[in-house]
Amino acid sequence: MTTKLRNFIILAGLSVIALVAVSLLIYVGVIDEYTAQILTLAGVNVIVALSLNLITGFTGQLALGHAGFMAIGAYAAAICVMHFHLPLFASLILGAFVTAIFGFFIGFPTLKLSGDYLAIVTLGFGEIIRVIMVNLKDLTGGAAGLKGIPSFTKDLTLQPTLSFTWVIAAMILVIVVMHNLLHSSVGRAIISIREDEIAANSMGINVFYYKMLSFTLSAFIAGLGGGLYATFFGYLNPTMFNFLKSCDFVIIVVLGGMGSITGTVISGFVLTYLQEFLRIMQDYRLVIYPFILLLIMLFRPQGLMGSHEFRLTSVFGPRAKRTAGGKEGV
Amino acid sequence: MSFFGQLAQQTINGLALGSIYALIALGYTMVYGIVKLINFAHGDILMIGAFVGYFVLMSMGMSWYALLIAFAVSMVVCAIMGIVIERFAYRPLRDAPRINALITAIAVSLILENGARVIPFMGPNPREYPVLKNATFSLGSIEISNIQIIVIVVSVALMIVLNYIVNSTKIGKAMRAVSFDMKASALMGINVNFVISFTFALGSVLAASAGILFSSAYPQVEPYMGIMPGLKAFIAAVFGGIGSIPGAMFGGVILGIAETLTKGFISSQLSDAVVFGILIIVLSVKPTGLMGKNVREKV
Numbered sequence: 001m002t003t004k005l006r007n008f009i010i011l012a013g014l015s016v017i018a019l020v021a022v023s024l025l026i027y028v029g030v031i032d033e034y035t036a037q038i039l040t041l042a043g044v045n046v047i048v049a050l051s052l053n054l055i056t057g058f059t060g061q062l063a064l065g066h067a068g069f070m071a072i073g074a075y076a077a078a079i080c081v082m083h084f085h086l087p088l089f090a091s092l093i094l095g096a097f098v099t100a101i102f103g104f105f106i107g108f109p110t111l112k113l114s115g116d117y118l119a120i121v122t123l124g125f126g127e128i129i130r131v132i133m134v135n136l137k138d139l140t141g142g143a144a145g146l147k148g149i150p151s152f153t154k155d156l157t158l159q160p161t162l163s164f165t166w167v168i169a170a171m172i173l174v175i176v177v178m179h180n181l182l183h184s185s186v187g188r189a190i191i192s193i194r195e196d197e198i199a200a201n202s203m204g205i206n207v208f209y210y211k212m213l214s215f216t217l218s219a220f221i222a223g224l225g226g227g228l229y230a231t232f233f234g235y236l237n238p239t240m241f242n243f244l245k246s247c248d249f250v251i252i253v254v255l256g257g258m259g260s261i262t263g264t265v266i267s268g269f270v271l272t273y274l275q276e277f278l279r280i281m282q283d284y285r286l287v288i289y290p291f292i293l294l295l296i297m298l299f300r301p302q303g304l305m306g307s308h309e310f311r312l313t314s315v316f317g318p319r320a321k322r323t324a325g326g327k328e329g330v
Numbered sequence: 331m332s333f334f335g336q337l338a339q340q341t342i343n344g345l346a347l348g349s350i351y352a353l354i355a356l357g358y359t360m361v362y363g364i365v366k367l368i369n370f371a372h373g374d375i376l377m378i379g380a381f382v383g384y385f386v387l388m389s390m391g392m393s394w395y396a397l398l399i400a401f402a403v404s405m406v407v408c409a410i411m412g413i414v415i416e417r418f419a420y421r422p423l424r425d426a427p428r429i430n431a432l433i434t435a436i437a438v439s440l441i442l443e444n445g446a447r448v449i450p451f452m453g454p455n456p457r458e459y460p461v462l463k464n465a466t467f468s469l470g471s472i473e474i475s476n477i478q479i480i481v482i483v484v485s486v487a488l489m490i491v492l493n494y495i496v497n498s499t500k501i502g503k504a505m506r507a508v509s510f511d512m513k514a515s516a517l518m519g520i521n522v523n524f525v526i527s528f529t530f531a532l533g534s535v536l537a538a539s540a541g542i543l544f545s546s547a548y549p550q551v552e553p554y555m556g557i558m559p560g561l562k563a564f565i566a567a568v569f570g571g572i573g574s575i576p577g578a579m580f581g582g583v584i585l586g587i588a589e590t591l592t593k594g595f596i597s598s599q600l601s602d603a604v605v606f607g608i609l610i611i612v613l614s615v616k617p618t619g620l621m622g623k624n625v626r627e628k629v
Binding site: 056060062064109110112113115116117119120121123124125127128131132134135243244247250254258283284286287289290291293294297298301 | 366368419422423426427428429430432433434436437438439440441444445447448454557561564565568597599600602603606607609610613614617
């Protein structure tokens with residue numbers, strides 16, 4: 001049995017077991033509804049944070065408007081379900097596609113810029129998207145928000161379990177896609193842009209093309225996350241997707257390590273849980289978070305994981321090679 | 331009111347708003363010119379300045395004299411704040427990758443906003459700002475309020491002082507030298523750290539006064555009030571050419587007028603979108619801004 005196949009079996013098995021086991025635990029009631037909700041929310045956060053990590057951590061282009069992409073995905077999916085009565089799965093995919101199209105057209109003028117300008121322009125687009133959402137009253141419900149988005153199921157007792165399964169399954173899918181992308185020649189090209197744009201260019205890599213690819217894919221994933229968020233939450237409001245929301249994802253990515261999928265997954269879950277856990281500290285957590293961010297930047301700028309990955313396959317015996325495919329557990 | 335009457339009226343309103351943006355934009359542009367950092371916390375310095383002014387005015391009661399004290403106190407507080415932020419958050423990262431410095435700036439900004447929110451005597455709720463008794467003067471069909479006059483006069487005065495400091499004093503010369511080439515100016519015996527601290531202090535002083543002016547014009551203070559004017563002023567700085575002082579003044583005024591014209595003629599809700607739209611157009615057509623220098627990328 002080749003290492004590759006062996007690793008694949010280990011990882012696929014582990015993901016399925018983890019997904020099914022936790023879903024069952026939620027169904028039986030060992031994990032209560034509240035914890036299930038936190039885990040589901042963490043899954044959504046991880047999906048959007050992963051999309052941000054793709055463009056910021058792996059491609060090296062700081063984007064500050066990912067809440068905007070999330071908003072497009074969320075509203076598009078919700079409108080598909082509510083106005084056009086499409087099935088949920090199709091709506092989620094469609095929402096992600098709509099976001100990717102927006103990402104493409106936003107990326108076109110912005111990705112010619114670099115560094116600080118890119119950050120500011122993506123921030124600007126995020127705000128424009130929000131303002132447009134407020135003004136398209138017929139479609140989005142304006143500032144009052146969009147209520148009554150159908151959930152994953154009508155059955156209330158099944159709802160926490162199914163939400164969890166959908167979101168985490170999507171998250172695993174996103175991780176697999178991103179991991180495989182980054183270990184392909186396309187992924188190498190994308191990472192080379194982060195390392196040195198000019199050197200990459202002189203090695204014959206079409207920098208703009210790969211930036212666009214990464215940005216559009218990032219928008220797609222963020223849109224998917226947004227759609228899941230809308231379905232999970234059942235209510236949307238433009239102020240949910242403001243600049244501070246974008247900052248939340250930046251915090252997750254930076255804490256986990258820019259350029260580490262595992263890091264984002266870990267910090268996404270830990271931070272989302274902390275957010276709930278720290279509710280007893282009320283608003284003080286709002287100060288503690290950015291303070292942690294500041295300390296990380298000052299003392300460990302590479303974040304928790306740096307650009308390293310934690311490989312589950314390496315846990316299972318010495319035969320697993322570090323270079324072979326590795327995916328993260330749930 | 332006739333179309334031209336309204337046009338003139340909105341231009342006057344825009345001039346007042348734009349001169350506030352210009353004051354904030356100057357802080358951005360000076361800091362960016364020297365350390366190449368978008369100081370995201372600049373808008374929040376404005377908020378702190380507005381709050382300090384609020385407390386002074388509340389304790390002394392509203393009068394010309396109190397207003398003067400409010401300006402002075404909030405300028406001093408904000409200058410110290412700017413120096414402290416630079417010393418402890420930005421200076422350790424001066425040689426770090428730009429993306430790290432930018433994220434640090436965002437972190438500082440969030441700390442200030444959320445810090446103001448949790449401090450008991452500031453709190454999350456918007457408060458009414460004490461203002462002078464409103465008086466309007468009419469010039470034909472155009473009306474201009476006393477607050478607008480104060481805003482424009484104070485802004486112009488501060489800009490003249492700034493111009494004098496930057497262009498005609500020794501420290502101003504040092505600032506220009508450091509922004510031109512930091513290493514070379516250190517070799518020439520300029521205390522770079524001091525100059526950078528001074529620049530942050532100067533920018534924060536302008537932001538403090540802009541804060542008081544802004545909250546006198548839109549009489550309200552709250553912890554997140556600095557975000558939008560901060561972003562718009564940054565856009566103004568980019569529009570005028572980041573790093574250029576006349577560019578920031580010009581960009582601020584243009585942006586203020588563009589915003590009030592949108593509010594007056596199109597839709598008040600869309601004005602933010604228009605402002606960001608301007609930024610995107612400017613950056614795609616002429617990324618160095620109207621008065622910026624072309625910087626060639628070196629390998």
